[in-house]
Amino acid sequence: xxxxxxxxxxxxxxxxxxxxxxxxxxxxxxxxxxxxxxxxxxxxxxxxxxxxxxxxxxxxxxxxxxxxxxxxxxxxxxxxxxxxxxxxxxxxxxxxxxxxxxxxxxxxxxxxxxxxxxxxxxxxxxxxxxxxxxxxxxxxxxxxxxxxxxxxxxxxxxxxxxxxxxxxxxxxxxxxxxxxxxxxxxxxxxxxxxxxxxxxxxxxxxxxxxxxxxxxxxxxxxxxxxxxxxxxxxxxxxx
Numbered sequence: 001x002x003x004x005x006x007x008x009x010x011x012x013x014x015x016x017x018x019x020x021x022x023x024x025x026x027x028x029x030x031x032x033x034x035x036x037x038x039x040x041x042x043x044x045x046x047x048x049x050x051x052x053x054x055x056x057x058x059x060x061x062x063x064x065x066x067x068x069x070x071x072x073x074x075x076x077x078x079x080x081x082x083x084x085x086x087x088x089x090x091x092x093x094x095x096x097x098x099x100x101x102x103x104x105x106x107x108x109x110x111x112x113x114x115x116x117x118x119x120x121x122x123x124x125x126x127x128x129x130x131x132x133x134x135x136x137x138x139x140x141x142x143x144x145x146x147x148x149x150x151x152x153x154x155x156x157x158x159x160x161x162x163x164x165x166x167x168x169x170x171x172x173x174x175x176x177x178x179x180x181x182x183x184x185x186x187x188x189x190x191x192x193x194x195x196x197x198x199x200x201x202x203x204x205x206x207x208x209x210x211x212x213x214x215x216x217x218x219x220x221x222x223x224x225x226x227x228x229x230x231x232x233x234x235x236x237x238x239x
Contacts, residue, residue, distance in 0.1 A: 003070065004205060005032050005099035006114070006216060007039065009122040014095055017122050017167050022047045030215040033208045034070040040092040040129060040143055043174045048095075055144035056132040057082045063132060063140055072128065072144045074163055074188055078181060083144075086128040088179045093124035093170055094145060098216070100205055101157040101198075112205050113157065114216050115198040124170040126163040126187055151190035163187060 008028035015021060018041060032038060037050045054066030069082070077083040098116030105111050117123060129143040150161040165173055169187055178184065200220030204210045 003034050005094075005125075006030050006097045006116075007032060007095055007122075008097045008213070008216075009095070013122055018093065018095065018124065018170055020046070024048060024050070028213070029211060030213055031205055031208060031211040034067055036208075038094055038143065040094050040127065041124070041174065042092045042129065043090070049141070051129055051141040051143050053094075053145075054142055055082065055128065055130055056140055056142045058130050058132050060132055063134075063142075066142055069144050071147045071162070074126075074146045074148045074184065077128075077146060078179065078184065083128060084179075086130055087184070088177055090129050091173055091178065092127045092129045092143060093165065093173060094127045094143065095122055095124055096164075097122050099162065100201070101154075103157050111220075112201050112203065113198050114201045114205075114218075115196055118195055118197045121166070124165045124173070126165055126173055148188045148190070151193075153193040154190075161190075164191060 006029065008030060009017075011021075011023045014023060021041065024039070026039065032053070034053050036053055038053045039048050040051050041048050052066065053070055055069040055072070056063040056066045057069075072080075072083050077087055098114055101113050101115060102110040103113060126146045127143045128146070129141060132140045132142065134140065146163040147160045148163050150157075150159055154161050165187060169189075173187060199218045201216060202214075202219040205215045
């Protein structure tokens with residue numbers, strides 16, 4: 001999985017996309033990574049909460065496997081024990097302003113890109129959350145982000161992409177009792193090429209120690225440049 005995203009939108013922008021909420025005090029984040037705290041909107045709640053990114057199912061022996069469960073394949077989420085009950089009762093949204101992908105380069109390296117909506121509005125990753133109780137009674141709430149097959153225009157980065165929802169579908173994701181394939185498929189509509197913009201950023205984003213606006217600073221072309229070369233797909237992101 002890509003493993004890095006951005007949440008720099010202010011409360012007014014988030015309210016416009018997700019409805020009025022009681023957003024907690026926070027600072028802009030430009031390099032959010034797995035196992036860090038992320039902001040989520042749960043079903044049936046107006047109060048966004050902080051949880052850890054990387055799902056720990058309630059039946060897990062310990063939380064050590066969280067880093068391996070930062071995402072869940074939408075194609076199998078209704079079948080796997082770790083996810084299927086959560087689809088019905090523990091859906092959530094992870095608000096984001098954009099995210100990063102890495103593209104293989106001819107020299108064997110990886111070039112990071114920042115991807116975001118062309119209109120610069122935030123969006124929500126479709127996600128699931130769970131609560132794990134430790135042996136001492138401590139509670140740990142965690143989440144995982146759903147993924148799907150990437151549209152053709154994204155495949156120069158990767159064959160998978162996160163499930164990203166705009167206002168209307170974001171609201172529907174948090175409502176009612178889901179749980180079958182027909183219901184789930186309505187949220188798996190790929191974004192169109194003209195709805196996104198993307199550009200190269202520096203390798204600064206590669207280190208979780210860097211979390212500032214410089215991580216999103218444009219360091220090279222792409223934008224929506226049709227003439228850009230398509231390079232081999234990197235298979236270890238958003239898998």
